[in-house]
Amino acid sequence: MANFLTGAVRTSEPTSTRFPVSIRKHYESLHAFPSGYLVIGDALCSFNPVYGQGMSVAAAEAELLRDVLRTDPHDLATEYFHGVARIIDTAWTVAIGRDLQFPEAGAKPSAQAAEFGAYLRRAYRASAVDATLGTAFLKVLNLVAEPQTLLDPALVKRVMTVPAADDLSTTGGSGHVAGH
Numbered sequence: 538m539a540n541f542l543t544g545a546v547r548t549s550e551p552t553s554t555r556f557p558v559s560i561r562k563h564y565e566s567l568h569a570f571p572s573g574y575l576v577i578g579d580a581l582c583s584f585n586p587v588y589g590q591g592m593s594v595a596a597a598e599a600e601l602l603r604d605v606l607r608t609d610p611h612d613l614a615t616e617y618f619h620g621v622a623r624i625i626d627t628a629w630t631v632a633i634g635r636d637l638q639f640p641e642a643g644a645k646p647s648a649q650a651a652e653f654g655a656y657l658r659r660a661y662r663a664s665a666v667d668a669t670l671g672t673a674f675l676k677v678l679n680l681v682a683e684p685q686t687l688l689d690p691a692l693v694k695r696v697m698t699v700p701a702a703d704d705l706s707t708t709g710g711s712g713h714v715a716g717h
């Protein structure tokens with residue numbers, strides 16, 4: 538990236554983009570759903586793009602739909618929507634837990650989410666100097682592993698080597714966990 542940027546020529550002024558709100562729809566809570574229709578991708582859950590989760594979640598939903606269809610289910614919508622809810626839960630927990638740290642979000646995370654968010658930020662900073670932790674952290678961010686895997690005692694010990702710091706200024710100024 539550094540090499541590329543060294544030779545790059547700016548062709549226009551920088552512009553900013555805004556993403557007003559993350560949206561999750563709970564179709565799994567409906568008692569009935571019209572037959573012949575399903576919802577997938579951003580139409581089901583639209584994430585803050587800064588965490589880079591939308592395509593990964595949409596791909597996982599497509600895989601789930603394939604697997605459910607193979608079982609020739611009696612109630613496709615119920616099986617599919619309950620399955621995707623579990624897929625979305627993981628990504629949503631990571632993204633929303635972080636977004637709610639910002640006062641502008643207008644809502645507060647639950648005590649449990651706040652505590653886990655503080656731990657994730659600590660793990661993020663520790664990952665910068667610990668390759669084992671960095672690998673585990675990236676797996677969670679890229680939805681390959683559940684966030685709970687970061688609570689493995691061996692990893693917790695590594696995370697605790699860096700001091701806790703909850704203010705947003707300590708996350709390198711980017712203000713988000715993913716940092717990309």
Ligand SMILES: Cc1cc2nc3c(=O)[nH]c(=O)nc-3n(C[C@H](O)[C@H](O)[C@H](O)COP(=O)(O)OP(=O)(O)OC[C@H]3O[C@@H](n4cnc5c(N)ncnc54)[C@H](O)[C@@H]3O)c2cc1C
Nearest residue numbers: 554577578579580584586587588589590591592593594595
């Ligand atoms: C700035 C930004 C950066 C992102 N970065 C990442 C990333 O790094 N990693 C990641 O995993 N995800 C990322 N995402 C999220 C990702 O782009 C989306 O989650 C993903 O594209 C959702 O796919 P989709 O098929 O559900 O919707 P879309 O890709 O939005 O596709 C919907 C399609 O439907 C078409 N359409 C809409 N209305 C109609 C209509 N009435 N009739 C016919 N066609 C219609 C649209 O033109 C569009 O082509 C990013 C999103 C943004 C905005």
